[in-house]
Amino acid sequence: MSPETVPAHMKWWREAAFGMFIHWGVYAVPARNEWVMYVENIPKEEYAHFADEFTARHYSARDWVKLAQDAGMKYMVLTTRHHDGFCLFDSKVSDFTAPKTAAKRDLIAEYADACHALGMRMGFYYSLEDWRFPHQLPHLPMWEDKSVYQPMVEQAHAQVRELMTNYGKVDILWYDGSFPSGIWRSEELNAMVRSLQPEIIINDRSGLPEDFGTPEQHISPQDRPWEACMTMNDTWGYTAGDKNYKSVRQILGMLIQCASQGGNLLLNVGPDAEGRIPEPAVERLRVVGEWMRTNGKAIYGATRTPLVTHSFASSTRVGDRMYLLSAHWPGSTASFGWCGNRVLSAKLLATGERLIVEQKGDRVWLRGMPQYAPDPNVSVIEITVEGEPKWPEVRFT
Numbered sequence: 001m002s003p004e005t006v007p008a009h010m011k012w013w014r015e016a017a018f019g020m021f022i023h024w025g026v027y028a029v030p031a032r033n034e035w036v037m038y039v040e041n042i043p044k045e046e047y048a049h050f051a052d053e054f055t056a057r058h059y060s061a062r063d064w065v066k067l068a069q070d071a072g073m074k075y076m077v078l079t080t081r082h083h084d085g086f087c088l089f090d091s092k093v094s095d096f097t098a099p100k101t102a103a104k105r106d107l108i109a110e111y112a113d114a115c116h117a118l119g120m121r122m123g124f125y126y127s128l129e130d131w132r133f134p135h136q137l138p139h140l141p142m143w144e145d146k147s148v149y150q151p152m153v154e155q156a157h158a159q160v161r162e163l164m165t166n167y168g169k170v171d172i173l174w175y176d177g178s179f180p181s182g183i184w185r186s187e188e189l190n191a192m193v194r195s196l197q198p199e200i201i202i203n204d205r206s207g208l209p210e211d212f213g214t215p216e217q218h219i220s221p222q223d224r225p226w227e228a229c230m231t232m233n234d235t236w237g238y239t240a241g242d243k244n245y246k247s248v249r250q251i252l253g254m255l256i257q258c259a260s261q262g263g264n265l266l267l268n269v270g271p272d273a274e275g276r277i278p279e280p281a282v283e284r285l286r287v288v289g290e291w292m293r294t295n296g297k298a299i300y301g302a303t304r305t306p307l308v309t310h311s312f313a314s315s316t317r318v319g320d321r322m323y324l325l326s327a328h329w330p331g332s333t334a335s336f337g338w339c340g341n342r343v344l345s346a347k348l349l350a351t352g353e354r355l356i357v358e359q360k361g362d363r364v365w366l367r368g369m370p371q372y373a374p375d376p377n378v379s380v381i382e383i384t385v386e387g388e389p390k391w392p393e394v395r396f397t
Contacts, residue, residue, distance in 0.1 A: 006225060007211070007225075009199055009201065010201055010211060010212070010225055012121065013075065013121075013171075013172070013201055013212075013225070013264070014225060014264070014301065015074075015300055015301040016073075016074030016075050016121065016264065016300065017074065017255075017258075017259055017264050017265070017299050017300050017301065017302060018071075018072055018073050018074060018255060018264065018265055018267070018292075018299065018300075019068075019073050019074065019075040019076060019077060019121075019123070019227075019264065019265070019266045019267070020064075020067075020068040020071070020073045020075075020076045020077070020266070020267060020268075020269065021076075021077050021125075021229055021266045021267060021268035021269070022064070022076065022077070022078045022079065022268070022269055022270075022271065023079050023082070023125075023236040023237045023238075023268060023269075023270050024078065024079055024088065024107075024237070024238075024270065024271045024275075025054075025079060025081075025082050025084065025086050025088065025237065026047075026050040026051050026053075026054045026084065026086045026273075027050070027082070027084060027237045027238070028054070028237060028238040028270070028271065028272050028273040029050040029053045029054055029273045030050060031238050031239055031240040031241075031272070031273070032239060032240075032241075033235040033236065033237050033239045033242075034082055034083075034084075034235070034236050034237030034270075035083070035237075037083075037084045037131055038083070038131060038137065038138065044085075044131070044132045047084065048096065051086060051096065051098075051101035051102060052101060052102050053102060053273060054086075054098070054101065054102050054103055054273050055102050055103060055273065055274055056098065056103040056105060056107055056273075056274060056275045057274045057275065058274040058275045058276050059103075059107060059110070059271075059274070059275025060275065061107075061110040061111040061113070061114035061115075062114045062117075062118065064076070064111070064114070064271075064277065065114045065115055065118045065120045066118065067277065067282060067285060067286075068120065068285075069118065069120065070285065070286060070289040071285035071286070071288050071289040071292070072288065072289050072291075072292025072293065072296055072299075073267075074120075074121060074300070075120065075121035075122070075123060075171065075172065076111075076115060076120055076121070076122060076123060077123035077124070077125050077172055077174045077266060078108070078111050078123070078124065078125060079125040079127075080108050080124045080125060080126050080163055081126055081127055081130075081159065082125075082127050082176075082177075082237075083127045083129055083130065083131050083176075083177045084130075084131055084132070085130040085131060085132040085133075086098075087159070088106075088107040088108050088111075089106055089107070089108035089109070089162065089163065089166075089167075090106040090108075090109070090162075090166075091158075091159050091162055092158075092162065093155050093158045093159060093162075094155065094159070096132070108124070108163070108167060109166075109167060112167035112168055112170075116168055116169070121171040121172070122169070122170060122171050122172070123170070123171055123172030123173070123174050124163050124167075124170055124172070124173055124174065125174040125175075125176060126156075126159070126160060126163065126173065126174070126175060126176070127175075127176045127177035128156045128175060128176070128177050128178050128184055128206065129152070129177035129178065129179050130152055130155065130156075133149075133151065133152040134148070135148050135149070136149070136152060138179055142180040146183055149180070149183045153183055153184055153185065156184065156189070157185070157188075157189055157192070160173075160189060160192070160193060161192060161196070164192070164193055164196040164197050164200075165196060169197070169199075170197050170200055171199070171200065171201065172200065172201050172202075172203075173193055173197075173200055173201070173202045173203070174203050174205075174214075175202070175203055175205040175206040176205050177205075178205055178206055178207050181207055182207065184206060184207060186206040186207045186208050187208065189206065190202055190206060190208065190210065203227075209224075211225060212224065212225040212226055212227055213225070213226040213227070214226070214227055214228075214229055215227075215228050215229075216228075216229050217229070217230060217231065219254065219257050219258055219261070219263070221261040221262065221263060222263075225263075225264075226262075226263045226264070227258075227263060227264040227265070227266050228254070228258050228263060228264070228265055228266070229266040229268065230254055230265065230266070230267055230268065231268045231270075232245055232246055232251070232267060232268060232269060232280075232281050232284065233245045233246070233280075233281075235270065236268055236270060237270045238270040238271060238272045238273070238278070239270065243280070245280045245281065245284065246284070247284075248284050248287045248288060248291075248377055249327060249377045249378070251267065251284060251288055252288065252291060252327075252377055252378050253327065253378075254267075255267075255288075255299060256299070256314050256316070256325050256378065257314065259298075259299045259302040259303075259316050260302065260304065260305075260314045260315060260316050260325075261304060262302075262303040262304055269281045269285075287377075291375065291377060291378065294349055294350055294375075294380075295325075295349050295350070295375075295378070295380040297318060297321075297323075297349070297382075298316050298318065298323035298325060298349065298380050298382070299316065300318070301318050301319075302316035302317065302318050302323075303316070303317055303318075304316075304317065305317040305322045305389060306338050306339070306340060306389065306390060306391040306392075307322060307324070307336050307337075307338055307339060308336060308337050308338045309324055309336040311330075312324075312326050312328050312329070312330040312334055313325055313326035313327075313328070313334075313336075313381075314326075315336075317389050320384075320385070320387075320388060320389065321382055321383065321384060322382075322383040322385065322389055323349075323380055323381065323382055323383065324336070324380065324381040324383065325378050325379075325380050326373070326378065326379050326380070326381070327377065327378045329372065329373035329379055330369075331369070331371055332367065332368065332369050332370070332371050333365060333366065333367050333369065334365070334366045334369060334381075335363065335364065335365045335366070336363075336364055337362055337363050337364070338362055338391060338392060339359070339362050339363070339364050339385070339392065340362060340389070340390040340391045340392035340393065341385035341386050341387050341388075341389060341390060342359065342385065342386040342387075343357050343359055343364050343383060343384070343385050343386075344357075344384045344385060344386055345357065345383075345384045346366050346381055346382065346383050346384070347381070347382050348369075348370075348374055348379065348380070348381060348382075349380040349381070349382055350374040350375055350379060350380070351374055353370075355367065355368050355369055355381065356368040361392070362392035366381065
């Protein structure tokens, strides 16, 4: 989607390009991922005891926000409640909450305060479904008598109202868990949300398309605002045995793939039960942040370009500039095609070094480049062209 067609209330989000997703809840106590209650068929009475160990002792929302900012992220989305029904916030319609169990704190209030104080755009994830209710498991068929779901639906409406009322300005509502479909009175629910938070952005998981699409664990461009949500390792919630963290190069590759196709990346971390983000995630985010401080102008607000650069780089466009983002440095010369403008200049973002430009029609050669990549992960070249970037005029004879 081009910048010109993004709805006005979403322009900040589209320009942000990069956000932090956080999956955190009592499932971090057994540390076997966020679906442990369902996968291991743990009765709700037994599962409730995990809340007695969920202390959040080392949780510092300000540290989380600062880490996201250091990584170059412009917004955050935290799980206020996952499918297991445990609320990180103070809900009047549930006793299965952080303030009423071992943590003894409204963890969402601390998160909201930190985001507002530090200028971070704030999002709430909320799972509509709650596995503690009878007849509410993913493998069960939908009951013909929809009234059995009414208590769960009423709880969802009440808790969403609490979230939209008690924590100041909320920038994003990120629904999940809309099984079974068709029971949630989503039009009514979202109308209430927008009446309380007029500038909010809502995702597509309440059964309605709303503002943006959310491909999960894959990057799939859409003809509307979209955001790929991806994990840093293989699981969403804290899983002690999951050491399969993506490399910095892989993370940058996902970010660039999204930006080059006009989408956002929402990258997940899973803190432990005491509120610590695992060190492998922290280390990678700090390196990504160093890269963003040099090269972020090629990512923030980026969309597609007409350039064909797949042999050595991806390409993005931001305003009247185009960027070549190379994880496979070609050496002292690079070339690309389908440039419909006269190239005025080219330079390396890492060093500011000017490159020699040769052009013949829509084909361009960049010469005088360093033999070796300026950046060990992804090196970026800024291209300035005459006029608005466009496809070349193609004539068939």
